[in-house]
Amino acid sequence: MCGxxxxxxxxxxxxxxxxxxxxxxxxxxxxAGIVTCDGNTFFMHKNNGLVQDVFRTRHMRSxxxxxxxxxxxxxxxxxxxxxxxxxxxxxxxFGIVLGxxxxxxxxxxxxxxxxxxxxRHINTNSDSEVLLNVLAHEIETxxxxxxxxxxxxxxxxxxxxxxxxxxYAVVAMIANFGLLAFRDPYGIRPLVIGKNESEQGTxxxxxxxxxxxxxxGFTLVRDxxxxxxxxxxxxxxxxxxxxxxxxQLSPCIFEYVxxxxxxxxxxxVSVYQTRLHMGESLADKIAREWKHLxxxxxxxxxxxxxxxxxxxxxxxxxxxxxxxxxxRYIGRTFIMPGQALRKKSVRQKLNPIGxxxxxxxxxxxxxxxxxxxxSRQIVQMARDAGASKVFFASAAPPVRYPNVYGIDMPSRSxxxxxxxxxxxxxxxxxxxxxxxxDLDALITAVQKSNPDxxxxxxSCFDGKYITGDIDExxxxxxxxxxxxxxxxxxxxxxxxxxxxxxxxxxxxxLV
Ligand SMILES: O=P(O)(O)OC[C@H]1O[C@H](OP(=O)(O)OP(=O)(O)O)[C@H](O)[C@@H]1O
Ligand SMILES: NC(=O)CC[C@H](N)C(=O)O
Ligand SMILES: [Mg+2]
Numbered sequence: 001m002c003g004x005x006x007x008x009x010x011x012x013x014x015x016x017x018x019x020x021x022x023x024x025x026x027x028x029x030x031x032a033g034i035v036t037c038d039g040n041t042f043f044m045h046k047n048n049g050l051v052q053d054v055f056r057t058r059h060m061r062s063x064x065x066x067x068x069x070x071x072x073x074x075x076x077x078x079x080x081x082x083x084x085x086x087x088x089x090x091x092x093x094f095g096i097v098l099g100x101x102x103x104x105x106x107x108x109x110x111x112x113x114x115x116x117x118x119x120r121h122i123n124t125n126s127d128s129e130v131l132l133n134v135l136a137h138e139i140e141t142x143x144x145x146x147x148x149x150x151x152x153x154x155x156x157x158x159x160x161x162x163x164x165x166x167x168y169a170v171v172a173m174i175a176n177f178g179l180l181a182f183r184d185p186y187g188i189r190p191l192v193i194g195k196n197e198s199e200q201g202t203x204x205x206x207x208x209x210x211x212x213x214x215x216x217g218f219t220l221v222r223d224x225x226x227x228x229x230x231x232x233x234x235x236x237x238x239x240x241x242x243x244x245x246x247x248q249l250s251p252c253i254f255e256y257v258x259x260x261x262x263x264x265x266x267x268x269v270s271v272y273q274t275r276l277h278m279g280e281s282l283a284d285k286i287a288r289e290w291k292h293l294x295x296x297x298x299x300x301x302x303x304x305x306x307x308x309x310x311x312x313x314x315x316x317x318x319x320x321x322x323x324x325x326x327x328r329y330i331g332r333t334f335i336m337p338g339q340a341l342r343k344k345s346v347r348q349k350l351n352p353i354g355x356x357x358x359x360x361x362x363x364x365x366x367x368x369x370x371x372x373x374x375s376r377q378i379v380q381m382a383r384d385a386g387a388s389k390v391f392f393a394s395a396a397p398p399v400r401y402p403n404v405y406g407i408d409m410p411s412r413s414x415x416x417x418x419x420x421x422x423x424x425x426x427x428x429x430x431x432x433x434x435x436x437x438d439l440d441a442l443i444t445a446v447q448k449s450n451p452d453x454x455x456x457x458x459s460c461f462d463g464k465y466i467t468g469d470i471d472e473x474x475x476x477x478x479x480x481x482x483x484x485x486x487x488x489x490x491x492x493x494x495x496x497x498x499x500x501x502x503x504x505x506x507x508x509x510l511v
Contacts, residue, residue, distance in 0.1 A: 001259045002101040003027035003072040003399040005207045006171035006179045008232040010200035014063040020212040021051045028072035029331045031085035035097045037432050038065030040176045047086040069097035069171040074335045076408045078125035088132045090238040093140045095175030100128035102167030102189045102406040150239045155231040157182050157243040165469050167405035178233035181206040185244035187226030188252050188405050190266040192216035204232045209264035250466045253456040257396045258367050269449040277445035278395040279311030296360040298325035308395040309365035323356035339484050353471045357385035372416035375429040386447040397439045401463040410482035
């Protein structure tokens with residue numbers, strides 16, 4: 001996942017976009033970028049790194065204009081090169097910038113089509129650059145070189161839906177015109193709309209998660225519907241249209257398990273509440289099938305599992321204790337690039353409080369076990385801290401299948417649960433017992449908060465890919481291109497690629 005924001009305001013939006021990116025940092029730690037629009041001109045700065053490291057005062061000063069978009073990146077295609085940091089820019093037609101959360105599943109084919117039929121050059125291996133060029137081509141076609149209007153923009157988004165497969169939540173700006181945002185016909189990745197009634201008129205925001213709206217002082221209006229496009233012109237007029245033929249809301253269930261912040265509301269579902277529900281149903285399963293376990297204390301693995309662990313303990317009438325202290329200056333491990341770094345960071349990040357483990361039977365609760373990087377080390381830490389028995393519970397079912405929609409788990413061989421029984425996984429992480437949530441129970445946990453969502457993308461748990469275009473050949477190819485150690489994942493030398501960074505260069509600083 002990545003984090004995206006777009007704003008059309010009545011005053012300069014640079015600080016809003018920066019503050020919004022800080023709040024969405026948990027969705028991408030590799031690169032960050034902001035583009036502002038002052039009428040006909042875009043101002044852009046983007047680079048690898050955390051938001052606080054990428055933007056300096058000199059960049060912020062140069063990001064002028066009352067409208068703009070911003071992005072934090074967690075790469076799932078191409079490499080982590082700075083040249084693939086977002087937003088991307090294309091000059092024709094009209095000048096367009098785009099930020100994308102998700103992953104296209106037909107980007108290789110589209111890239112060829114772009115080159116052969118549409119005479120467009122894609123300079124990186126990023127699927128998002130492909131998506132921008134498809135959008136640009138469709139806008140060019142629908143506008144017939146005439147003056148652009150909203151009908152033409154919505155027609156272009158309909159064209160994007162016809163050509164693109166996979167997951168895409170998008171914010172884009174068309175120079176001198178306005179902010180465009182849309183979601184793929186399944187609404188796999190989240191996107192919400194907010195507004196703020198200022199003295200000068202209504203200001204609009206779109207963002208990956210509602211937490212960005214809360215913090216920026218906007219109120220949540222609604223989600224962008226699957227397949228829908230919204231357009232806000234630079235005067236703040238709001239337009240929307242359904243652009244897909246058969247939209248069907250099927251959000252990624254992993255957003256609720258791990259990706260989103262608990263204080264966000266996505267598709268009318270409080271992420272926090274679903275995590276409480278997950279804890280409740282996991283407690284039911286333990287009460288039903290694991291009564292014989294003598295548990296002295298329930299301990300969460302910070303951060304994401306906390307609400308589930310808390311509710312699980314409540315339901316089972318067990319003591320809940322914070323047994324691991326997290327170093328607040330280290331980011332999320334799972335979205336770090338490369339297994340070596342992920343492995344090292346778990347020990348740097350989490351440290352046990354000895355007295356909570358000494359001579360106790362502990363139940364450790366995590367939201368999920370993916371590669372097993374965290375669980376393997378945490379169980380050992382609990383033992384080293386003197387635990388008598390270490391039981392482990394996961395609020396999500398076993399992750400056995402790759403994700404192709406914007407979560408970087410492309411390779412079955414990296415997933416701890418692929419090809420292993422629960423007992424074998426338990427032995428791998430060195431626990432005395434392992435309890436997984438059932439998939440039905442996970443779905444129910446989310447549906448309890450919004451029964452209108454009938455379908456979820458649960459592909460990493462059940463191998464059923466909602467877009468229907470994923471076969472063994474696709475998975476094998478993704479595995480070879482993006483698995484740990486694959487060449488494309490290594491940061492390419494961005495100097496060999498076009499550098500379109502525009503504002504606040506070191507040279508400017510010296511002037
Ligand atoms: O099995 P693994 O491959 O280790 O992946 C799963 C772990 O990674 C995530 O934690 P992370 O540290 O990324 O973030 P958090 O602080 O939000 O829990 C998740 O919450 C699990 O703890
Ligand atoms: N995680 C994401 O949403 C990634 C967006 C895009 N596929 C990229 O790699 O930059
Ligand atoms: Mg975690």
